[in-house]
Amino acid sequence: MKTSIWLREIRRRANSWFIITMLGALVIIMPVAYVVLSFFQPTGENWEHIKEFLLADYVKGSVILVGSVGFLSTTIGLVLAWIVAAYEFPLRKQFKWLLIIPLAIPPYIAAYTYSTMTSYTGVIQSLFRNYFDYQFTPGTIEIMSLRGAVFVLTLFLYPYVYMIALNYFEKQSASYIESAKTLGLNGFQMFFRLGLPIARPAIIAGSMLVIFEVLSDYGVASFFGVRTISTAIFQTWFGMYDINAAMRLAAWLLVIILGIFMLERFLRKGRKYDTNVTQSRPLARKKLRGWTAWLAFLSCSIVFFSAFLIPFVQLIYWSLKTYEKVWRADFITLITNSLVAALIGALIISFFAILAARTINLYPSASSNLLARIMTSGYAVPGAVVAIGVLALFITLDEKLAFIYPKLLGVESGSLVLSMSIAMLITGYVIRFMAQGFNSVESGYTKVPPSYREASFLLGRSMTYTFWKVEFPLLRGSILIGFALAFLEIMKELPLTLLLRPFNFDTLATRTYQYAIDERIYEAAPSSLLLICLSILSVIIILRFEEK
Amino acid sequence: MFVDIQNLSFQYSKKQQPVIDRFSFTIKKGEIVGIVGASGSGKSTLLRLLAGLEDPTAGSIELDGRLIVGDNTYIEAEKRGVGMVFQNYALFPHLTVSENICFGLHKMKRPEKKKRLNEMLELVQLQEFAKRYPHELSGGQQQRVALARALAPSPSILLMDEPFSNLDTNLKSLIRMEVRDILQKANSTCLFVSHDQADVDAICDRIIYIDCATYIGSDKESIPV
Numbered sequence: 160m161k162t163s164i165w166l167r168e169i170r171r172r173a174n175s176w177f178i179i180t181m182l183g184a185l186v187i188i189m190p191v192a193y194v195v196l197s198f199f200q201p202t203g204e205n206w207e208h209i210k211e212f213l214l215a216d217y218v219k220g221s222v223i224l225v226g227s228v229g230f231l232s233t234t235i236g237l238v239l240a241w242i243v244a245a246y247e248f249p250l251r252k253q254f255k256w257l258l259i260i261p262l263a264i265p266p267y268i269a270a271y272t273y274s275t276m277t278s279y280t281g282v283i284q285s286l287f288r289n290y291f292d293y294q295f296t297p298g299t300i301e302i303m304s305l306r307g308a309v310f311v312l313t314l315f316l317y318p319y320v321y322m323i324a325l326n327y328f329e330k331q332s333a334s335y336i337e338s339a340k341t342l343g344l345n346g347f348q349m350f351f352r353l354g355l356p357i358a359r360p361a362i363i364a365g366s367m368l369v370i371f372e373v374l375s376d377y378g379v380a381s382f383f384g385v386r387t388i389s390t391a392i393f394q395t396w397f398g399m400y401d402i403n404a405a406m407r408l409a410a411w412l413l414v415i416i417l418g419i420f421m422l423e424r425f426l427r428k429g430r431k432y433d434t435n436v437t438q439s440r441p442l443a444r445k446k447l448r449g450w451t452a453w454l455a456f457l458s459c460s461i462v463f464f465s466a467f468l469i470p471f472v473q474l475i476y477w478s479l480k481t482y483e484k485v486w487r488a489d490f491i492t493l494i495t496n497s498l499v500a501a502l503i504g505a506l507i508i509s510f511f512a513i514l515a516a517r518t519i520n521l522y523p524s525a526s527s528n529l530l531a532r533i534m535t536s537g538y539a540v541p542g543a544v545v546a547i548g549v550l551a552l553f554i555t556l557d558e559k560l561a562f563i564y565p566k567l568l569g570v571e572s573g574s575l576v577l578s579m580s581i582a583m584l585i586t587g588y589v590i591r592f593m594a595q596g597f598n599s600v601e602s603g604y605t606k607v608p609p610s611y612r613e614a615s616f617l618l619g620r621s622m623t624y625t626f627w628k629v630e631f632p633l634l635r636g637s638i639l640i641g642f643a644l645a646f647l648e649i650m651k652e653l654p655l656t657l658l659l660r661p662f663n664f665d666t667l668a669t670r671t672y673q674y675a676i677d678e679r680i681y682e683a684a685p686s687s688l689l690l691i692c693l694s695i696l697s698v699i700i701i702l703r704f705e706e707k
Numbered sequence: 708m709f710v711d712i713q714n715l716s717f718q719y720s721k722k723q724q725p726v727i728d729r730f731s732f733t734i735k736k737g738e739i740v741g742i743v744g745a746s747g748s749g750k751s752t753l754l755r756l757l758a759g760l761e762d763p764t765a766g767s768i769e770l771d772g773r774l775i776v777g778d779n780t781y782i783e784a785e786k787r788g789v790g791m792v793f794q795n796y797a798l799f800p801h802l803t804v805s806e807n808i809c810f811g812l813h814k815m816k817r818p819e820k821k822k823r824l825n826e827m828l829e830l831v832q833l834q835e836f837a838k839r840y841p842h843e844l845s846g847g848q849q850q851r852v853a854l855a856r857a858l859a860p861s862p863s864i865l866l867m868d869e870p871f872s873n874l875d876t877n878l879k880s881l882i883r884m885e886v887r888d889i890l891q892k893a894n895s896t897c898l899f900v901s902h903d904q905a906d907v908d909a910i911c912d913r914i915i916y917i918d919c920a921t922y923i924g925s926d927k928e929s930i931p932v
Contacts, residue, residue, distance in 0.1 A: 163778040168762060610797035613760050616784040617791045618811025619860060628810075632801045 190548025236320025244328035267378025320365030477684035512596035603637025715766035741907030759784030790862030
């Protein structure tokens with residue numbers, strides 16, 4: 160191509176939409192790049208100590224937790240999805256969405272609820288002692304340490320696998336299952352010989368989400384005292400006050416994540432999926448009778464009771480006992496802080512998600528694919544890593560801007576302005592949860608044919624007008640789902656908020672956690688309950704719009 | 708010449724063969740020209756290049772004496788004054804028939820706009836359907852709305868990309884006649900793409916045959932390859 164034509168192309172594409180999108184991508188990539196760069200920084204004494212005595216333990220803790228939770232939640236999610244998709248049994252319709260609801264309970268809340276419930280003074284042991292005169296041997300049912308962390312994370316993360324697998328079974332598998340029936344396969348054979356192999360992409364996608372959540376977790380692991388890389392980042396930061404060593408740990412965590420990505424690629428290699436997309440036809444379910452129907456009903460009930468109803472009812476009971484004590488003036492501030500931070504974060508995410516999804520849709524190319532990858536990279540980067548990167552970046556920015564602060568804001572020279580503000584926290588949220596907003600808007604765009612936009616251009620309308628009058632009305636549902644997902648995640652987010660919040664800025668999540676680690680479990684209940692109710696509301700909005 | 712295309716080339720990616728390779732042709736004002744070719748021959752791409760929806764890798768296009776694409780020139784689609792009827796009609800599903808037709812009339816004042824809307828509804832015989840949404844119309848009616856919407860801003864040239872491919876055979880012959888009448892009444896210059904010889908025979912003054920956007924022949928007497 161001639162240089163003049165190449166320049167003509169650049170001039171054409173460099174419109175304001177494109178430039179703002181690129182700025183957004185830069186903001187997302189910078190903190191992560193900062194963390195990676197720490198590999199090239201000189202190391203201190205602390206790092207040598209960590210490397211020699213602690214790193215192996217941290218990695219071991221993370222690997223055991225990821226392996227166990229990944230395997231168990233994938234199994235539970237997959238089996239439930241198969242039962243709900245392939246069979247008809249009592250309350251199947253209700254279970255279909257009830258089994259998603261556990262997502263609304265942040266695992267750290269479940270951790271302290273279950274650990275208290277199963278303790279010596281908790282409801283379960285007291286019940287057996289007082290009514291059945293039965294004493295458990297210490298250590299039999301208590302949810303604690305690694306076992307507790309695996310139990311809680313499994314129970315509250317399986318919905319990721321369940322949702323993806325259910326969607327896959329319902330929409331993609333009809334013709335395979337029908338042909339298998341004609342070949343004489345029975346129910347179990349059908350699951351093992353057909354369900355499992357064809358759902359492999361869904362299984363991988365769902366397990367990846369679970370794995371990233373586990374790697375990112377701080378609340379559960381720290382509550383149960385499990386040593387993972389995420390908890391180590393906190394200890395290094397708050398215990399040793401060594402941000403460089405914390406950055407290096409974060410960089411190692413990124414290396415592990417990269418390894419997992421490569422494993423995913425390898426697992427998918429040579430497999431061609433989704434060949435059946437165009438023939439998506441709902442699956443005709445087999446009606447279960449007798450004990451098999453009861454078995455299906457019981458399996459769903461047990462999971463729903465343990466992963467939602469039991470902890471939820473317990474939290475209501477505790478809240479009723481303590482709400483008067485906890486409901487102080489500052490509780491309103493907590494709610495306001497949580498809502499405002501989540502609202503601003505989700506709005507910024509939606510804004511950049513729309514810009515990026517549109518740019519990619521408008522100019523499909525290898526570089527737009529890269530842009531999409533950058534935009535969604537945050538979901539795989541643990542909150543603690545994002546936090547370290549953002550903090551380091553903001554401190555550097557403060558240093559660079561120090562000379563204008565006294566003139567501009569009237570503060571003393573050398574003051575930290577940006578890194579003490581809520582802007583830092585919001586930036587962290589935006590980076591971490593951009594994927595939620597972006598994926599939703601991008602999938603919305605697949606339902607808007609490019610010819611709508613082209614028709615509008617040819618009728619003399621500008622890019623901005625076309626967006627507002629043609630694309631926006633058709634994308635509204637997807638934008639709202641993306642917004643609700645981002646809002647939900649921000650409301651629940653703990654590690655990032657703990658690390659990046661300004662001094663004295665508490666949210667429902669941080670206050671709940673604070674009460675829990677102070678062993679004031681009953682007092683933690685009202686804020687937990689409020690958090691869960693707000694999350695359920697977001698889940699309902701998401702489910703309603705997704706069905707449309 | 709009203710449309711003057713010189714040495715136009717286009718390829719989707721560097722790894723692929725050019726879809727259009729040094730293609731040149733002209734159209735006179737008021738002419739209805741048909742382009743016929745097999746699938747993948749580059750005929751729809753040619754329309755998209757003329758409309759400004761794709762960027763050529765080389766060559767130039769002049770429209771009504773104005774250079775719209777050249778080495779250093781690129782007039783955006785929204786500023787070319789070109790009308791287009793898409794294969795899937797691309798009617799905005801959330802707007803009514805009248806809102807769809809008025810979409811491109813933003814430069815007109817309200818009374819003028821209303822007058823033009825009525826003219827267009829009358830031209831395509833859809834006066835009673837003005838308040839309906841596209842999904843409430845039959846395929847043939849949708850096709851006529853798409854035509855009215857494209858013609859409403861009085862484009863200098865109308866491009867039609869396989870506009871009859873979604874219609875059933877019985878309806879097709881009827882609609883062909885209607886479109887021919889509408890285009891003649893509107894006195895439009897039109898470039899019409901189809902893979903169906905019968906479409907262009909019924910509508911066009913002149914036919915161009917292309918294969919991989921290499922010019923093969925023209926006029927009704929030419930033999931398609």
